[in-house]
Amino acid sequence: MTFAEQLQADIGRIESALERSLSRETGEGYDRIFEAVKYSAMAGGKRLRPVIVLAFCRLCGGDEEKALPFACALEMIHTYSLIHDDLPCMDNDDLRRGRPTCHRAFDEATAVLAGDGLLTAAFETAAAAEGLSAQTVLQCIRILGRAAGMNGMIGGQVLDMGAEHRRIPLEELRLLQSLKTGCLLRAACELGCAASEKADAAMVAAAQIYGEKLGLAFQIRDDILDIEGDAATLGKTIGKDEKNEKSTFPSLLGLEKCRALVAELTDAAVQSLAGAADRAFLTELAYSLVGRMN
Numbered sequence: 001m002t003f004a005e006q007l008q009a010d011i012g013r014i015e016s017a018l019e020r021s022l023s024r025e026t027g028e029g030y031d032r033i034f035e036a037v038k039y040s041a042m043a044g045g046k047r048l049r050p051v052i053v054l055a056f057c058r059l060c061g062g063d064e065e066k067a068l069p070f071a072c073a074l075e076m077i078h079t080y081s082l083i084h085d086d087l088p089c090m091d092n093d094d095l096r097r098g099r100p101t102c103h104r105a106f107d108e109a110t111a112v113l114a115g116d117g118l119l120t121a122a123f124e125t126a127a128a129a130e131g132l133s134a135q136t137v138l139q140c141i142r143i144l145g146r147a148a149g150m151n152g153m154i155g156g157q158v159l160d161m162g163a164e165h166r167r168i169p170l171e172e173l174r175l176l177q178s179l180k181t182g183c184l185l186r187a188a189c190e191l192g193c194a195a196s197e198k199a200d201a202a203m204v205a206a207a208q209i210y211g212e213k214l215g216l217a218f219q220i221r222d223d224i225l226d227i228e229g230d231a232a233t234l235g236k237t238i239g240k241d242e243k244n245e246k247s248t249f250p251s252l253l254g255l256e257k258c259r260a261l262v263a264e265l266t267d268a269a270v271q272s273l274a275g276a277a278d279r280a281f282l283t284e285l286a287y288s289l290v291g292r293m294n
Helices: 003-021 031-041 048-059 064-085 108-127 134-148 153-162 170-196 201-228 249-253 255-271 280-290
Strands: none
Touching: 003 048, 003 064, 003 280, 031 064, 031 108, 048 064, 048 170, 048 201, 048 280, 064 108, 064 134, 064 153, 064 170, 108 134, 134 153, 134 170, 153 170, 170 201, 170 249, 201 249, 201 255, 201 280, 249 255, 255 280
């Protein structure tokens, strides 16, 4: 199977599982919340994080089907973060994945509840995983909670909000992005290893490096696209960072240095898996993100 075929197969499995997990169970007056949740969760996107979960499980020789609940849980958490990030009290965005953001398509209160619903559904989905030991399920839930919590993504969002309208040092920006973006990507790698129940300490350490390096490369590429990208291709508003006077990697380092850094970090992510026998998919996945236009 080629890289493209494997990627599409993985995305297909993830989207089918998400659809099942988020299906409405009752019609008793609150259908609107299910509509809002699925409006955001089933709006496409790269599905990068859940794909990485399955890829690392596969790399470690595990059963991808057993990792699927954790892949879906991670995508639910990612989607909830986007819904809340777009709210007027945060980034106040009108466009996401090529269509109106959740609070624009529905209303602000429904968007808040849709995000809350996805976060809680994520842990319900993870806890319902079958065919794995209770210890493994708890380990995966712990990985999800740590990555999404105050010492992870939420902490990064707090730093991000505090970084508006001021210039911050490079190290603070690295910390901000390692928490806001990097934590979920690193968690994807860790979840795949954990769900395989076959990864040794060396493999987990390599996976963490892959996630950290790729997460930073991904964010720097995002910063570049916010300057050079096209809103129609990206499916979201561009020029937000400059408008909000946010420090970004290009504003601190310049575009050329950022392009070189993306390539350097991607190479480092790939090199971290040098000892793994079947790393071709994760290698191609990493390099496919370097020149991405969305």
